[in-house]
Amino acid sequence: MKRHRLAVIAGDGIGPEVIEAALGALAVAAARFDFALDIERLPYSADHYLATRETIPDEAVEHLRRDVDAILVGALGDPRVPGNEHARDILLGLRFRLDLYVNLRPVTLLHPSLCALRAPAGGGGRAIDFVIFRENTEGLYVGAGGGLRTGTPDEIQLAEEIHTRRGVERIIRYAFEWARAHGKTRLTMADKANAVPAHRLWGRVFAEVGADYPDIEREHRYVDALAMELVREPERFQAIVTQNLFGDILSDLGAGLVGGLGISPSANLHPGRAGLFEPVHGSAPPLAGKNVANPFAALLTAALMLRELGHPDAAAALEDAVRAAFAAGVTTPDLGGQTGTREVATWIAEHLSR
Ligand code: NAD
Numbered sequence: 001m002k003r004h005r006l007a008v009i010a011g012d013g014i015g016p017e018v019i020e021a022a023l024g025a026l027a028v029a030a031a032r033f034d035f036a037l038d039i040e041r042l043p044y045s046a047d048h049y050l051a052t053r054e055t056i057p058d059e060a061v062e063h064l065r066r067d068v069d070a071i072l073v074g075a076l077g078d079p080r081v082p083g084n085e086h087a088r089d090i091l092l093g094l095r096f097r098l099d100l101y102v103n104l105r106p107v108t109l110l111h112p113s114l115c116a117l118r119a120p121a122g123g124g125g126r127a128i129d130f131v132i133f134r135e136n137t138e139g140l141y142v143g144a145g146g147g148l149r150t151g152t153p154d155e156i157q158l159a160e161e162i163h164t165r166r167g168v169e170r171i172i173r174y175a176f177e178w179a180r181a182h183g184k185t186r187l188t189m190a191d192k193a194n195a196v197p198a199h200r201l202w203g204r205v206f207a208e209v210g211a212d213y214p215d216i217e218r219e220h221r222y223v224d225a226l227a228m229e230l231v232r233e234p235e236r237f238q239a240i241v242t243q244n245l246f247g248d249i250l251s252d253l254g255a256g257l258v259g260g261l262g263i264s265p266s267a268n269l270h271p272g273r274a275g276l277f278e279p280v281h282g283s284a285p286p287l288a289g290k291n292v293a294n295p296f297a298a299l300l301t302a303a304l305m306l307r308e309l310g311h312p313d314a315a316a317a318l319e320d321a322v323r324a325a326f327a328a329g330v331t332t333p334d335l336g337g338q339t340g341t342r343e344v345a346t347w348i349a350e351h352l353s354r
């Protein structure tokens, strides 16, 4: 029997509630598909930070680098830590320090009722299904910069955006490889090179790397125009590759098209290493502890993890169970339903065990 070591950081706010739902489904999937998960829970969170002043220690990062097969994260962010320093160290810290350069964020319409858009002119349903490949280790997120004369009328804040040839090339290549492996015919690259000359690197690398993939059409969009087109005609997109900040923003836009943050999963990957899997959403503090948080994003994130761990059948079964819940109207209030977080989790676990 295959065994996988899974580290879990439930985190803050609704994180622990949605993680419980995911772990319940994973236990059922393991029993049905004959694999085992050795689960290790790590305490890193706002509570832990406020109690100890420790965000995530170096030993824990090394442990995650060496000794686990996957990391599952709920959400990080808490109003009691207004500077967000624990979340930056834990979430961005792990993405950077484990060099998880691919942030894969699928945008898939799983049920017609979830679409925020009206039906297309000419009738028929919507078929939205694309993946955003967000570069996850560079761009504006590197934290290069600083403040001068902070708190005075002459205050200056600098944040430098970093794009390296290697960093841009590896995410673009990953996106082309993924497109080819998944039978896609077009990859869209978004930048803002008309205003920011540094972004021309993306265009050059996209053309160079793309020459190795003559079967995939290369399409360029300025990110502002892409945001508009994603709302007007999302079905024409298959895969999108872009820098860190634009990928962050576009993935919430994508989530909004297909049901919102409550259902959008993501994976942080580096081929050959343990990945970090997390819902796109945050800790939603006002919803915490009320049994109303939508667990579908965490459940679909668990499915992404199962696929990466080599269990495509289990992943597909979990995704089918989520689709069945939508079809049966078993949803949380954010989607107009009346089912609680735990009750959705129970429904999914029962459906999956059949
Ligand atoms: P958020 O994702 O927590 O919430 C945005 C909106 O979506 C809110 O209206 C919220 O109620 C709703 N929402 C999100 N997840 C939901 C779910 N599972 N079920 C139902 N509704 C859901 O984003 P925010 O409000 O901008 O940020 C809150 C905190 O989370 C901040 O501290 C932020 O930094 C942090 N954050 C963390 C992550 C992460 O851990 N990956 C991601 C985004 C934001």
Ligand code: IPM
Binding pocket: 077, 087, 091, 092, 248, 280, 282
């Ligand atoms: C996300 C979040 C994070 C990001 C925040 C919490 C730092 O918005 O995972 O999308 O910007 O990457």
Ligand code: MN
Binding pocket: 248, 249, 252, 280
């Ligand atoms: Mn985000």
